[in-house]
Amino acid sequence: xxxxxxxxxxxxxxxxxxxxxxxxxxxxxxxxxxxxxxxxxxxxxxxxxxxxxxxxxxxxxxxxxxxxxxxxxxxxxxxxxxxxxxxxxxxxxxxxxxxxxxxxxxxxxxxxxxxxxxxxxxxxxxxxxxxxxxxxxxxxxxxxxxxxxxxxxxxxxxxxxxxxxxxxxxxxxxxxxxxxxxxxxxxxxxxxxxxxxxxxxxxxxxxxxxxxxxxxxxxxxxxxxxxxxxxxxxxxxxxxxxxxxxxxxxxxxxxxxxxxxxxxxxxxxxxxxxxxxxxxxxxxxxxxxxxxxxxxxxxxxxxxxxxxxxxxxxxxxxxxxxxxxxxxxxxxxxxxxxxxxxxxxxx
Ligand SMILES: NC(=O)c1ccc[n+]([C@@H]2O[C@H](COP(=O)([O-])OP(=O)(O)OC[C@H]3O[C@@H](n4cnc5c(N)ncnc54)[C@H](OP(=O)(O)O)[C@@H]3O)[C@@H](O)[C@H]2O)c1
Numbered sequence: 001x002x003x004x005x006x007x008x009x010x011x012x013x014x015x016x017x018x019x020x021x022x023x024x025x026x027x028x029x030x031x032x033x034x035x036x037x038x039x040x041x042x043x044x045x046x047x048x049x050x051x052x053x054x055x056x057x058x059x060x061x062x063x064x065x066x067x068x069x070x071x072x073x074x075x076x077x078x079x080x081x082x083x084x085x086x087x088x089x090x091x092x093x094x095x096x097x098x099x100x101x102x103x104x105x106x107x108x109x110x111x112x113x114x115x116x117x118x119x120x121x122x123x124x125x126x127x128x129x130x131x132x133x134x135x136x137x138x139x140x141x142x143x144x145x146x147x148x149x150x151x152x153x154x155x156x157x158x159x160x161x162x163x164x165x166x167x168x169x170x171x172x173x174x175x176x177x178x179x180x181x182x183x184x185x186x187x188x189x190x191x192x193x194x195x196x197x198x199x200x201x202x203x204x205x206x207x208x209x210x211x212x213x214x215x216x217x218x219x220x221x222x223x224x225x226x227x228x229x230x231x232x233x234x235x236x237x238x239x240x241x242x243x244x245x246x247x248x249x250x251x252x253x254x255x256x257x258x259x260x261x262x263x264x265x266x267x268x269x270x271x272x273x274x275x276x277x278x279x280x281x282x283x284x285x286x287x288x289x290x291x292x293x294x295x296x297x298x299x300x301x302x303x304x305x306x307x308x309x310x311x312x313x314x315x316x317x318x319x320x321x322x323x324x325x326x327x328x329x330x331x332x333x334x335x336x337x338x339x340x341x342x343x344x345x346x347x
Pocket of ligand 1: 007008009010011012013032033034035036039084085086087088089093108109110111142143144177301302303305
């Protein structure tokens with residue numbers, strides 16, 4: 001059985017642990033904690049083995065928190081590590097552990113693909129380049145926004161690519177996740193240099209793409225407004241809906257009024273961690289006029305990348321064909337069932 005360790009237990013790490021713990025092809029070695037806090041207690045209560053840096057052993061002992069060993073012991077036992085550390089720490093982890101210990105690793109979207117602190121030369125998007133990560137030892141899983149954009153753009157390219165001239169995307173990003181303790185600042189902030197444009201272009205190089213990004217005072221998902229300009233008349237709304245009808249991880253909703261409606265519904269229904277794990281096209285605001293099409297979709301920021309990481313493991317480690325990987329990931333996350341439920345709730 002493949003042995004996997006999750007280095008980091010924050011918003012993403014906790015969700016990864018839930019998913020991989022359900023996966024019978026994986027032996028979850030455990031998770032890493034870097035603070036002796038309530039989350040460490042939670043991890044133990046869920047039955048995970050907790051590994052820590054030696055430097056905080058005293059804190060764990062003082063608080064009578066259980067741990068199973070040091071980080072390096074867990075990595076040594078593993079075949080692959082999913083690094084879910086705080087943005088920007090992946091590079092140091094790679095230098096300190098994964099490279100010298102010759103372990104495969106997956107990094108999250110907050111890490112760099114280029115420059116001095118690059119952790120990998122490829123960003124994975126399961127809809128676009130699933131097959132290209134098969135022989136890689138180090139891969140970045142695209143961030144939630146980047147994953148969502150790939151999931152929307154690739155079907156458009158496959159259906160209408162030769163007629164598309166450019167994409168203009170405005171990302172409206174949540175200020176913090178629901179579980180974060182930090183305050184939500186009463187301001188709308190702009191991003192001088194959104195990384196999303198280059199990230200998406202790394203796996204869809206021919207896209208004439210322009211991305212702007214704003215942070216809004218909300219904890220409830222991201223919203224993407226995408227304008228697509230065509231050479232001639234833009235496709236009709238029905239043509240667009242038909243092309244997304246059977247897309248994995250894309251639901252088509254009709255009556256949500258905002259991102260909170262979708263998140264609150266996911267919590268009310270009892271989806272694990274309150275995640276839909278997908279993007280939701282809001283069909284009532286699709287517009288097609290002359291040569292321009294507008295699509296508005298919300299993107300489950302915390303849940304979106306978890307099945308993506310799972311698919312990435314199917315490719316890198318198990319070398320499964322994409323179709324089989326999608327079937328298996330669907331069994332773990334019940335994405336098709338969730339899509340049906342959401343579409344019924346917001347019909
Ligand atoms: N949140 C999202 O919606 C989202 C979506 C997509 C991608 N991402 C990306 O996923 C990554 C993690 O984000 P997050 O939201 O989960 O962050 P987070 O909630 O702040 O969690 C970060 C985790 O990193 C741990 N940590 C601290 N030092 C570490 C080290 N040296 N090595 C490994 N882990 C360390 C922290 O441990 P302690 O808890 O013990 O302090 C914490 O559990 C980032 O790259 C982010 O950009 C986030």
